Amino acid sequence: MTCAEFQRELPEYLEGGAPQLRDHLNMCPSCSGLVASLESISREARQLQASEEPSPRVWNSIEIALRQEKLIREPRPRNTLVPSLFQRWGAMAWAVPVAAALLVVVGISLYQRPSSPTDARQRTAGNTPAVTAKFAGDPSDEQLLQEVSRRAPLMRDAYERNLKDVNDYIKDAQDSVNADPNDEEAQQALIDAYGQKSMIYEMALDRSLP
């Protein structure tokens, strides 16, 4: 058997077949060296399994998505939030009450229900600009992102994406409420949307950052 013939059959030999090649291997240092090299590569390749670690942002993004999809259903532990908040965040400690305030304002505006559609449009026209103006281009978001950038730069992109998504969600929900203030599903969607935003703030402050 020539080396050329041997190497044609080599793939099969390396898979445990072609036993007839063994005789050539025993006599040919070149082909024997080739087989040893290939077997060494295959053996060492296993060391590459599970050898790398993803950055913390991966879990952070997964957790946010799980909470948004309500696959995580347990209440978050609260006992770490208040004592640690001022110690770790100082000036940013305002962010959680702001998020809670967002929910209160939304709740108040939704529950001031009009008695007629005409009334509804008039009152919504009065309310909406104030509500919308208060939260459009929310400077709190930018401050939160600046703080995230400062403390955990790797997380910034994930938080920015999530804030953009939830702001879009808020806008869509707000538009639905504006179109029909009596639509209870739209009202609930708006409350849920602000709830998600509040959750993002809470996670950024309490959990995700060192």
Place this chain on the structure above:
Amino acid sequence: MTEPRPGHSAGQSEAEAIDRAKQGDAQAFEFLYNLHKRRVYSLCLRMTANTAEAEDLTQEAFLQLFRKIGTFRGESAFSTWLHRMAVNVVLMHLRKKGLPVVSLEEATEGDEDTPKKDFGADDPVLSGSVDRLRLQNAVEQLPPGYRSIFVLHDIEGYEHNEIAAMVGCSIGNSKSQLHKARMKLREFLKTSRAEKAG
């Protein structure tokens, strides 16, 4: 990170975590993630050779898993289920990008990519030792089609019949591609070693 409780084996803790995750327990999800993140991420990284893509695909694989965790009955190992899901996520991603998951040709003759065959020359260079870091770099240089098969077989341990089913090729093609991948890696490693010595 949630560590397994003292006195419990990793297997028992994983089963408990799966049950708690089905109930929506946040720590259970995190425990399962931490248990398997390296394997999934490493697979994604080896297949794509791109850190950002690998992280996105890791995220997608775990999210798909967690969304379906309520359907997991325990007939097979959880890790097997997760790993298959991760492989499918990566392969779909490669297909969407238009990258070859596997080369279609089966012939080993006349192929531009076929590494040169060595006839009659000694091959002492790689016998018995392959530097892991250099191997890692060499794998990243492989063409995507060769890389997929090599990663799935030699790194992740799938058999050719499994690979053929996953990537949609024949068993013979899978074997052929694997051999070419190894030969290509051998070339890269020899070149790299020669450069280092020179």
